[in-house]
Amino acid sequence: MYQYDAIDKAFLDDRVSEFRTQVQRRLAGEMTEDQFKPLRLMNGLYLQLHAYMLRVAVPYGTLSSAKMRRLAHVARTYDKGYGHFTTRTNMQFHWIKLREAPDAIASLAEDGLHSMQTSGNCIRNTTADPRAGATAEEVDDPRVWAEAIRQWSTLHPEFTYLPRKFKIAITAAAKDRTAAKTHDIGLSLRRGRDGSLGFEVMVGGGLGRTPYIGQTIREHLPVGRLLSYLEAILRVYNRHGRRDNNNKARIKILVAQLGTEEFARQVEAEFALIDGSKVDLPDEELARIRGFFAPPAFATLPAVSKVFEEAKARDPALARFARQNTHAHKVRGYVIVDVSLKAPGETPGDISAEQMDVMADLADRYSFGEIRVTHEQNLVLPHVKLDDLPAVHAALAAVGLATPNINLISDIIACPGLDYCSLANARAIPIAQDIARKFADPDKAEQIGELKIKISGCINACGHHHVGHIGILGVDKKGEEFYQLTLGGSGAEDAEVGKILGPALPAGRVAEAVDQLVEVYLRERKDGERFLDTYRRAGLEPFKEAVYVAAY
Amino acid sequence: MSQLIELRAGRFTEAADRFPFVADDEAAPAGDIIVSLARYQAEGEALASDGRRVGVLVQSHEAVEDLAYDLPCIPVVALSFPKFRDGRAYSSARVLRERFGFTGEVRAVGDVLREQALPMVRCGFDAFAPADGSSAEAWAAVVGRYRHVYQRAADARRPAFEERAAGARVLATAEAGHGL
Numbered sequence: 124m125y126q127y128d129a130i131d132k133a134f135l136d137d138r139v140s141e142f143r144t145q146v147q148r149r150l151a152g153e154m155t156e157d158q159f160k161p162l163r164l165m166n167g168l169y170l171q172l173h174a175y176m177l178r179v180a181v182p183y184g185t186l187s188s189a190k191m192r193r194l195a196h197v198a199r200t201y202d203k204g205y206g207h208f209t210t211r212t213n214m215q216f217h218w219i220k221l222r223e224a225p226d227a228i229a230s231l232a233e234d235g236l237h238s239m240q241t242s243g244n245c246i247r248n249t250t251a252d253p254r255a256g257a258t259a260e261e262v263d264d265p266r267v268w269a270e271a272i273r274q275w276s277t278l279h280p281e282f283t284y285l286p287r288k289f290k291i292a293i294t295a296a297a298k299d300r301t302a303a304k305t306h307d308i309g310l311s312l313r314r315g316r317d318g319s320l321g322f323e324v325m326v327g328g329g330l331g332r333t334p335y336i337g338q339t340i341r342e343h344l345p346v347g348r349l350l351s352y353l354e355a356i357l358r359v360y361n362r363h364g365r366r367d368n369n370n371k372a373r374i375k376i377l378v379a380q381l382g383t384e385e386f387a388r389q390v391e392a393e394f395a396l397i398d399g400s401k402v403d404l405p406d407e408e409l410a411r412i413r414g415f416f417a418p419p420a421f422a423t424l425p426a427v428s429k430v431f432e433e434a435k436a437r438d439p440a441l442a443r444f445a446r447q448n449t450h451a452h453k454v455r456g457y458v459i460v461d462v463s464l465k466a467p468g469e470t471p472g473d474i475s476a477e478q479m480d481v482m483a484d485l486a487d488r489y490s491f492g493e494i495r496v497t498h499e500q501n502l503v504l505p506h507v508k509l510d511d512l513p514a515v516h517a518a519l520a521a522v523g524l525a526t527p528n529i530n531l532i533s534d535i536i537a538c539p540g541l542d543y544c545s546l547a548n549a550r551a552i553p554i555a556q557d558i559a560r561k562f563a564d565p566d567k568a569e570q571i572g573e574l575k576i577k578i579s580g581c582i583n584a585c586g587h588h589h590v591g592h593i594g595i596l597g598v599d600k601k602g603e604e605f606y607q608l609t610l611g612g613s614g615a616e617d618a619e620v621g622k623i624l625g626p627a628l629p630a631g632r633v634a635e636a637v638d639q640l641v642e643v644y645l646r647e648r649k650d651g652e653r654f655l656d657t658y659r660r661a662g663l664e665p666f667k668e669a670v671y672v673a674a675y
Numbered sequence: 676m677s678q679l680i681e682l683r684a685g686r687f688t689e690a691a692d693r694f695p696f697v698a699d700d701e702a703a704p705a706g707d708i709i710v711s712l713a714r715y716q717a718e719g720e721a722l723a724s725d726g727r728r729v730g731v732l733v734q735s736h737e738a739v740e741d742l743a744y745d746l747p748c749i750p751v752v753a754l755s756f757p758k759f760r761d762g763r764a765y766s767s768a769r770v771l772r773e774r775f776g777f778t779g780e781v782r783a784v785g786d787v788l789r790e791q792a793l794p795m796v797r798c799g800f801d802a803f804a805p806a807d808g809s810s811a812e813a814w815a816a817v818v819g820r821y822r823h824v825y826q827r828a829a830d831a832r833r834p835a836f837e838e839r840a841a842g843a844r845v846l847a848t849a850e851a852g853h854g855l
Contacts (some may be wrong), residue, residue: 137821141820244760275837280795280828283762284762284794332739361766362763362767379715401827407840
């Protein structure tokens, strides 16, 4: 895992003292809230319904055990003892006091954490495959390139005041776990016909009020030219993206208005004029970064673990956990363990300080000190020995972290919604809880199989409802919360925007409607079909009929 | 005359503005002036032949590329920030400095606030008409806040990856020295 050197540390220290000065000027009345607002936002400090919210970056979703313990410490000391993982693989603290914010940020910096560029119209934290370095599916380690982007984009002087926020995702596996096509730039690492590594570059994806799926502008960009190509895209966007209307300022609108071909032509023209030797990282720096992501010292193990097989035979809960929450590792005798933050009745993505500490301890004991955060608001222990799986499962179960529901109907993405967010029209969390309760029976959930439900409390779509197999959007109808359902969305490699099912439903009808949709699926499905596949084959009608005809 | 903050040879100083902006509907007074891009393109040569130096104000939606052939004769390009959030002029400044090798003054005008001083300097601005009454001292303090930068821009600062490479070379030389 990347370790900050003296330069990275000094940079964060300088950031902390800069922010401390700015807060002092604000508290002393030397700055108005209007003047202060952009400065605090550049440090991830939002003013929400009840308090300040601090959004901490988790660069490319990678946490060390020390960083996780640091988050626990900040949760206890400056918040109410818990934090919230977001769909951007960041952590939010929702109860921060302005006066204490500089201390919280200084505390984070002690372990190389920060809140820079987690807000504002700048390049945000890069999303990377949470299974990087652990899955055999990848052609290269995407974290190397994500770290290169982290450095390049940090306080980039030209791209600090873009028309709008800017998000980049990197995947190196054909199976996309980053929602790359819903990002402003999606990068997919591939090997070319000649064996060389390159990026497929997709631009203009995004959700919000006008959802778009990213379009490919380069099939095979040589990896070494990544930063100068990004610089070309960002320059075209910075100069030509719309600035007259916030709702039309994302790069997706520029790409849609120009057309993908014309946008690509402008990027290529700019790229041709950029001197790559000044922008791209030299091989020695890339090698230095790559060194930090060298594989840990894996043991040589048999493919089958006797300890695990025996424990599994005794304990059906462990067997279920292994079925739902573990995935093949590239090294024999190891598994990738997903840790669900979607226990029924809990807020999706929330985690207590105690649970954070347990995750840190488990990472140290069983996963080379590594933890990942997924954009689906779950955690990953990337390198667990099969032999250790019973112990890991027991330790997780003891703190309520062993929910065996990864990719199942109760593994719901939900934004904070009206419970926390000043933009929201409706609550999202109680709807997620209603659905999770309705499908609390794990046998039923397993029988239903992969079903991605995503809930947003407003059109800004932080809960990615457009790309949910079932998407749920909160809308306000004359002061009442209603929910619009969409079907057939996907944020993965087969990305698609879902279609609206019918008129919005009152809050009390949503979980029931989901149940009706599931019943149609169970009735219609053919062998091996996921909910999404059945929808794609059978179309909207049978689902629509089940939800609306019965009701009217 | 209004005050400017100038960056000359690494130092920030306050100076009187010797290039007042003259609006399109105003007659040009004697002495050096700044005019709009449209007026420069229409009357630039005539104005300059009167023995004055003529700078150009480029709005954030205008392309500095339109000045490419005139740049050797232009002493000042003023880039406008209609709002501090409008970041187009940062790109314009880099294009002027890095693509066209412009060595004249690049001036930030409009909603120019001291918290923007660092990106402005890094993108090649060397004169600032602050809208918040900032002093040269305050400007210098903001620009000096960070000991390191991560990327190359239009200024001379060495990015982190070069500092690291230089550090590694020093280390390698020292180790080789011990071997002798």
